[in-house]
Amino acid sequence: MNDQIDEEIDILLETIGGSMENPVSFVSEKNTNVESVQFVIQTKAIEVEEIENVEEATEEELSLWQKFLNLFQ
Numbered sequence: 617m618n619d620q621i622d623e624e625i626d627i628l629l630e631t632i633g634g635s636m637e638n639p640v641s642f643v644s645e646k647n648t649n650v651e652s653v654q655f656v657i658q659t660k661a662i663e664v665e666e667i668e669n670v671e672e673a674t675e676e677e678l679s680l681w682q683k684f685l686n687l688f689q
Contacts, residue, residue, distance in 0.1 A: 643650050678686070 643653075
């Protein structure tokens, strides 16, 4: 049974993987002794939104009683 499963898997992989006869190389002929491949992906530029300078309103220091009352609001 395992042999039959292995054969079916091999058949499926052959149809998916394609042929390795005369594979196309995208490496420049100037490069020699190539052992690995790197990919470069270019995307749209990330734009940083400008933040308006908003002056922070200085809040008055709350008393302990005011802080306690704010818990119930």
